Amino acid sequence: MATALEDTTMRKVIGFFILALTFSAATVQAQGLFLDKGQPGIGATAGGAVIGNAWSVSVTPTYTYRGVFDLGIEIARYAYSKGDANHLSAIGTMPFANVYFIRSEEGASPVSLSGTLGIQKRIYMGNGNVPNPDGWGLLLGLSAFRRMEISDAFALIPEFFLAYDLQVTTWHSSATDGNSTASMVTQPGQKSDYDQKPRLLLRANMAWKSIEKQYIVTPYVGYQAGLAFGANLGAVF
Numbered sequence: 001m002a003t004a005l006e007d008t009t010m011r012k013v014i015g016f017f018i019l020a021l022t023f024s025a026a027t028v029q030a031q032g033l034f035l036d037k038g039q040p041g042i043g044a045t046a047g048g049a050v051i052g053n054a055w056s057v058s059v060t061p062t063y064t065y066r067g068v069f070d071l072g073i074e075i076a077r078y079a080y081s082k083g084d085a086n087h088l089s090a091i092g093t094m095p096f097a098n099v100y101f102i103r104s105e106e107g108a109s110p111v112s113l114s115g116t117l118g119i120q121k122r123i124y125m126g127n128g129n130v131p132n133p134d135g136w137g138l139l140l141g142l143s144a145f146r147r148m149e150i151s152d153a154f155a156l157i158p159e160f161f162l163a164y165d166l167q168v169t170t171w172h173s174s175a176t177d178g179n180s181t182a183s184m185v186t187q188p189g190q191k192s193d194y195d196q197k198p199r200l201l202l203r204a205n206m207a208w209k210s211i212e213k214q215y216i217v218t219p220y221v222g223y224q225a226g227l228a229f230g231a232n233l234g235a236v237f
Contacts, residue, residue, distance in 0.1 A: 031062040045234030052226025053083040070098040094120035135169040157205035166201040
């Protein structure tokens with residue numbers, strides 16, 4: 001017969017996979033900011049966003065170890081509406097880690113600080129008979145946030161996120177009959193474009209707490225390859 005602890009763990013695992021399979025959209029964010037130091041958690045967030053030259057939907061399952069660091073992976077679909085990749089789409093996978101340096105509840109600082117490292121691979125589609133480009137990215141950022149307990153069941157966590165965002169796209173053809181804008185202008189042979197920009201986001205993280213989980217909503221606005229705005233939905237167990 002299963003123990004109460006085993007039943008609780010099984011419910012968390014099942015809930016985690018239901019979230020991961022059901023949600024269709026998100027952006028990398030720190031899950032541990034919803035947890036206290038020493039508190040573990042698993043969860044998933046989902047949402048949709050407009051990010052400068054594209055719109056995206058994604059799903060991001062995450063594991064938090066004792067409120068000290070997060071490990072997760074963002075799986076996203078991008079549809080490009082401008083720039084060299086105009087008319088193309090892409091699937092991106094980004095394993096990432098968040099590390100919490102300072103927590104405001106410890107009394108050492110009025111705000112909490114965390115760092116983020118993510119490495120992304122992008123697979124492009126839709127370039128007709130011309131070879132599709134491929135790409136990868138690097139995200140290195142710092143987050144500052146403050147948890148405010150509005151009531152026993154509701155918490156508001158304003159967050160400021162600043163990151164170095166590197167996107168590298170490699171074009172494999174100079175043919176002029178491809179669907180992308182870049183297929184009309186690239187030089188013969190292989191060509192790689194390096195796009196280095198800041199990523200700056202203001203997030204209004206909100207959490208509704210029950211006995212065993214937190215339901216979270218995160219609208220945000222800022223700069224990510226241009227004007228960016230969107231929202232995430234999810235839960236942490």
